[in-house]
Amino acid sequence: MDRAPGSSVRVKLTLSYAGFLMLAGVLLLAAVWLFLLRYVPDRALIVPGSTGTLTGGVFPIRSNLLRIFAPRAAAVLAFLLLFGLAGGWILAGRILAPLTRIRDATSMAANGSLSHRIRLPGRKDEFRELADAFDTMLARLEAHVAEQxxxxxxxxxxxxxxxxxxxxxxxxxxxxxxxxxxxxxxxxxxxxxxxxxxxxxxxxxxxxxxRSFTREPVDLSLLAEEATETLLPLAEKHGVAIDTSGDITPTSGSQALLLQLTTNLVHNAIVHNLPAQGTVRVRTSVRPKTVVLTVENTGEKLTPELASTLTEPFRRGTERVHADNPGVGLGLAIVKTITHAHDGTLTLTPRPAGGLRVTVELPALGARR
The missing domain is CATH 1.10.287 (Helix Hairpins)
Incomplete structure (x- = not known):
């Protein structure tokens, strides 16, 4: 965005500091002057010989006081002005120094360098919270760009x-x-x-x-039953038994996308299973603020490291897939994306006896996360 040139923040802060200091000085001098006017008499009677003088009389005091006070007050204000400008410039520079580092990091990110981090040292304050938030954003953006x-x-x-x-x-x-x-x-x-x-x-x-979808009330248990009925012929073809049970699990989201999520999980559990006499268990449950869909299947033993990579796009795990059903390698990647789009969490856990347990946890209907 093109903007007209203006004064820097440092100059503005310097003028603000100097102006405030001048105002404080004026108020202080005004208070001193009012004090003098209140307690110093307008005229004083001088008795001969009391102050070493030969003659006495009445002498004005306030007029003499004004001639003495005014130039000194002006000198004090001039000093405060210079001190305020110099001190304000130094203080503003020290205070705004973190913004310089944040600006430099922003410029580098705008030029495509997402690996740079601010890492602002010191105790927690507003600037450091901003820098930490910016570093977190850069880390997520870098990971997202790399993934894309x-x-x-x-x-x-x-x-x-x-x-x-x-x-x-x-x-x-x-x-x-x-x-x-x-x-x-x-x-x-x-x-x-x-x-x-x-x-x-x-x-x-x-x-x-x-996230270009309209949210509506959805019952995951009904979607699980629909996905199971749709994929029952495929399960029978591969000799896999499906067991579906659980509670009513109301959530909010896209029924089409959540049905795709459930179908992908059941399909993945069928084709990534034992060659014969495999099983798939589909469970739905309710927690205080969330609803849970769990799909687990029998199969070969998996390591936690391998399980954590199965949601990456085009990660098929071909060593566990039936040759007649290779898929396109996006089943669990789509599940992960749909889960995150519905503000949920996806967990993949290898079963000790072999196979995989996939847990999708979504906000319950009316709950805010």
Missing amino acids: QRFAANASHELRTPLAISKALLDVARTDPNSDADEVIDRLHAVNTRAIHLTEALLLLSRANQ
Whole structure:
């Protein structure tokens, strides 16, 4: 934003300090003058010989006092003015020194350097609270930018793969007259379907990130039942049993997004399971200010380090996925984004016996977090 040039804050503070000091000096001198006027008589009677004089008489005092007091008062005010300007300039500089560091850090951040931190030393005060808040903002912004860059690179790679496969299939069909057209069409259909699913997942992820949805009352327990019924054929195909139970869990948010969250969790629990006789448990519960959705499944043992990375985009854990259901690698990433968009928390915990427990905690209906 273009602004007209103006006086610096340091100059304004200096003038304010000097002005206040001058005002205090004027009031003090005025108080002294009023004191003198009250207790010093207008005239004094001098008795001959009392002060070493040969003659006596009546002499004016206040008029002489004014001639003596006025120039000295002016000198005091001049000194206070100079002292106030010099002292105010020094004090204003010391007080505003932290703002200089904050301004420099802001300029560096505006130029793209997000790794710089202010780290203002000293005890806690308003300036240091501002600097700490700015450092926290820079850290989160740096992490967010890095995450977006990784996401953009991964998304570009994932989208390029089906396009490259499609091009290769078309090249083969064009150069090889003996190629099976039906087989090429089937493979192109599968590749195109996967590209569509990936694009839809990316759009859903972007929508959840922007929080461009209308909040309405939602019952997570109903969404869990709906997601379970929808994915029951897939569970039967993989020999996975689903157990759904729990309490009514009213919250506020987008029903479509929360249904997608629940569906992704149940789908992930089905395809990341044992080869046979696996189980998936879906639970809903209510806490004092939150509602909880828990989805856990059997499967291979996971380390806490691996579990913490499963919400990263395009992290499939392919060693645990059925070959006929590879997915697009955005299921848990979408769950994480939707959870945060609804002011909730997502926790992934490996089960001791194998598998994963995923807990989504959202504010209860009417609660403020």
